[in-house]
Amino acid sequence: MRKKIIAGNWKMNLTLDEGQKLTSEIVNMYKDEKISDVVVVLNPPFPHIFPVKKLIGDTPGISVGAQNCSDKDSGAYTGEVSAKIIASFEAEYVIIGHSERREYFKEDNELLSVKVKKALESGLTPIFCCGESLEIREAGTHEPNVKFQLTDSLFDLSAEDIQKVVIAYEPIWAIGTGKTATADQAQEMHFALRRHLGAKYGKDVAAEISILYGGSMKPDNAVELLSKPDVDGGLIGGASLKSRDFIDIVKSY
Numbered sequence: 001m002r003k004k005i006i007a008g009n010w011k012m013n014l015t016l017d018e019g020q021k022l023t024s025e026i027v028n029m030y031k032d033e034k035i036s037d038v039v040v041v042l043n044p045p046f047p048h049i050f051p052v053k054k055l056i057g058d059t060p061g062i063s064v065g066a067q068n069c070s071d072k073d074s075g076a077y078t079g080e081v082s083a084k085i086i087a088s089f090e091a092e093y094v095i096i097g098h099s100e101r102r103e104y105f106k107e108d109n110e111l112l113s114v115k116v117k118k119a120l121e122s123g124l125t126p127i128f129c130c131g132e133s134l135e136i137r138e139a140g141t142h143e144p145n146v147k148f149q150l151t152d153s154l155f156d157l158s159a160e161d162i163q164k165v166v167i168a169y170e171p172i173w174a175i176g177t178g179k180t181a182t183a184d185q186a187q188e189m190h191f192a193l194r195r196h197l198g199a200k201y202g203k204d205v206a207a208e209i210s211i212l213y214g215g216s217m218k219p220d221n222a223v224e225l226l227s228k229p230d231v232d233g234g235l236i237g238g239a240s241l242k243s244r245d246f247i248d249i250v251k252s253y
């Protein structure tokens, strides 16, 4: 059974105090409101990983992750953080290939393929992001475009390894814009991606892979998006910085 996952991507936000406050609130609400069967992942900036993990403690169902990792193992790469270092802080997830990294840091499919492998080698679960620009959506070529992102970065993984990857479909035009994909648009793409995975790895393998939706997911649209059969959770930006909103999304399942 694939997991239901709600992951928060804090991006480059929050000081230490703010991050600790947010984490404590989320952990307390998660416990007090007796949430189960949804995995919650907090993906703060790197320096927060250790304090966030400490605050989560052994709370079942909540994990910490990073927003990026290096494609290198170790050595003279100033400013980089390896998957192995991230895992040593008891983080369990790492976001790879967010559109902001593809755009601002020129990360391409080939580099992302290496990062996914480094994450898996270190025992981290990659949350692999894919998605199309507005231009591509309007040209009607979004489906082949996003499928190719999977083919090019993931399809040299074994059937065993691909099942350890979480996919996040994040249409770029919906990120931070307040303009979300409709639930039907999300379902259509998630279904297409699962079928694409199935064509390569078989239906049973594809059925085990969680595919999250990301892009202006908020408490008021989460119920509809998360009700779709191929939408297995969300990758939340802005709304993950407000504990009440974030937990309300988690409770939308």
Ligand SMILES: O=C(CO)COP(=O)(O)O
Binding pocket: 009, 098, 170, 174, 175, 176, 177, 178, 214, 215, 216, 217, 235, 236, 237, 238, 239
């Ligand atoms: O980029 C996102 C998550 O990775 C989505 O961001 P928003 O939820 O702010 O649109």
